[in-house]
Amino acid sequence: MFLYCGIACRRKFFWCYRPLSTYVTKTRYLFELKEDDDACKKAQQTGAFYLFHGLAPLLQTSAHQYLAPRHSLLELERLLGKFGQDAQRIEDSVLIGCSEQQEAWFALDLGLDSSFSISASSHKPEMETELKGSFIELRKALFQLNARDASMLSTAQALLRWHDAHQFCSRSGQPTKKNVAGSKRVCPSNNIIYYPQMAPVVITLVSDGTRCLLARQSSFPKGMYSALAGFCDIGESVEETIHREVAEEVGLEVESLQYCASQHWPFPSGSLMIACHATVKPGQTEIQVNLRELETAAWFSHDEVATALKRKGSYTQQQNGTFPFWLPPKLAISHQLIKEWVEKQTCSSLPA
Numbered sequence: 001m002f003l004y005c006g007i008a009c010r011r012k013f014f015w016c017y018r019p020l021s022t023y024v025t026k027t028r029y030l031f032e033l034k035e036d037d038d039a040c041k042k043a044q045q046t047g048a049f050y051l052f053h054g055l056a057p058l059l060q061t062s063a064h065q066y067l068a069p070r071h072s073l074l075e076l077e078r079l080l081g082k083f084g085q086d087a088q089r090i091e092d093s094v095l096i097g098c099s100e101q102q103e104a105w106f107a108l109d110l111g112l113d114s115s116f117s118i119s120a121s122s123h124k125p126e127m128e129t130e131l132k133g134s135f136i137e138l139r140k141a142l143f144q145l146n147a148r149d150a151s152m153l154s155t156a157q158a159l160l161r162w163h164d165a166h167q168f169c170s171r172s173g174q175p176t177k178k179n180v181a182g183s184k185r186v187c188p189s190n191n192i193i194y195y196p197q198m199a200p201v202v203i204t205l206v207s208d209g210t211r212c213l214l215a216r217q218s219s220f221p222k223g224m225y226s227a228l229a230g231f232c233d234i235g236e237s238v239e240e241t242i243h244r245e246v247a248e249e250v251g252l253e254v255e256s257l258q259y260c261a262s263q264h265w266p267f268p269s270g271s272l273m274i275a276c277h278a279t280v281k282p283g284q285t286e287i288q289v290n291l292r293e294l295e296t297a298a299w300f301s302h303d304e305v306a307t308a309l310k311r312k313g314s315y316t317q318q319q320n321g322t323f324p325f326w327l328p329p330k331l332a333i334s335h336q337l338i339k340e341w342v343e344k345q346t347c348s349s350l351p352a
């Protein structure tokens with residue numbers, strides 16, 4: 001879809017016209033909905049709603065996958081009416097995106113209520129029956145969703161959680177009011193604006209040139225190893241966090257680092273994962289695991305990691321009581337980081 005838009009040209013100050021791409025049009029539309037409460041309310045009329053209950057998304061099962069259904073405003077009003085809830089609850093919904101045809105997508109938690117009415121938290125089983133789905137914890141469902149649903153539900157959950165936890169102004173103690181889109185909250189008594197926050201986290205795959213360093217925390221599923229991760233401390237650059245985390249967790253000094261990719265991660269409460277490769281000097285590879293942070297860490301060869309990446313299916317205990325070595329699933333950025341390392345190693349070992 002192409003729209004025409006006036007663009008002020010810097011030098012001559014005349015209006016020139018060029019077609020806007022679908023992506024730009026969509027981005028500008030979402031920007032308008034965040035800025036203009038009336039436009040956002042209007043968009044709800046033709047929009048679609050992802051539903052949650054107590055931060056667990058409504059999902060339906062289809063061929064070993066979960067699907068996240070969307071409901072129209074009419075369907076939502078009918079549902080709320082059926083369970084004795086006020087249609088005003090729709091004001092608690094948050095904007096999370098839109099389709100290429102500018103159908104705005106919202107998320108609403110039927111179990112969280114900004115007016116603290118307990119009636120909202122009941123009726124969960126009946127709602128599941130009515131909606132022909134189940135409210136399933138995102139942690140359990142994330143890896144059985146397609147990439148688009150995973151991304152939409154992660155954003156929605158992080159935003160809904162943020163609103164639920166920021167009902168009051170931390171200065172005046174007064175209730176804060178969200179804008180229609182949910183992109184901010186304002187304290188009416190002092191006009192302080194609160195914006196949704198996320199915590200920056202670095203995730204680093206350390207290599208000594210031929211091997212890579214993987215670690216596990218006791219909370220990880222049995223047998224699963226991942227790259228080193230850590231929250232940025234206030235005042236730190238990404239580079240400083242990587243140096244500190246690697247030193248803190250495995251007692252090594254990073255020599256060089258390279259950015260790989262980033263990802264929004266909904267756990268524990270909305271993080272921006274920044275993934276990087278790092279190297280240590282070949283002679284300085286002796287790991288000293290910080291047992292307060294990690295259960296264990298070890299160097300793995302290219303072949304070990306390449307084999308683990310190919311492994312599919314569930315990871316059951318072996319006869320000797322151990323669990324096979326496996327890596328995070330595709331959707332996690334650590335998987336992408338490890339895969340990229342394996343591919344680079346494969347290329348560099350090919351004859352010139």
Ligand SMILES: NC(=O)c1ccc[n+]([C@@H]2O[C@H](COP(=O)([O-])OP(=O)(O)OC[C@H]3O[C@@H](n4cnc5c(N)ncnc54)[C@H](O)[C@@H]3O)[C@@H](O)[C@H]2O)c1
Nearest residue numbers: 199201203226229230231265267268273328332333334335
């Ligand atoms: N998407 C992925 O591929 C992937 C892979 C590994 C880890 N992760 C995520 O990275 C996150 C950070 O990794 P970690 O647990 O090793 O971090 P970490 O090494 O910094 O240790 C966690 C500790 O840091 C402290 N901390 C500091 N700031 C915090 C904040 N804003 N929120 C919560 N705790 C904070 C807490 O004491 C916490 O126990 C994890 O929560 C995990 O969900 C994602």
Ligand SMILES: [Mg+2]
Nearest residue numbers: 228229230293
């Ligand atoms: Mg860590």
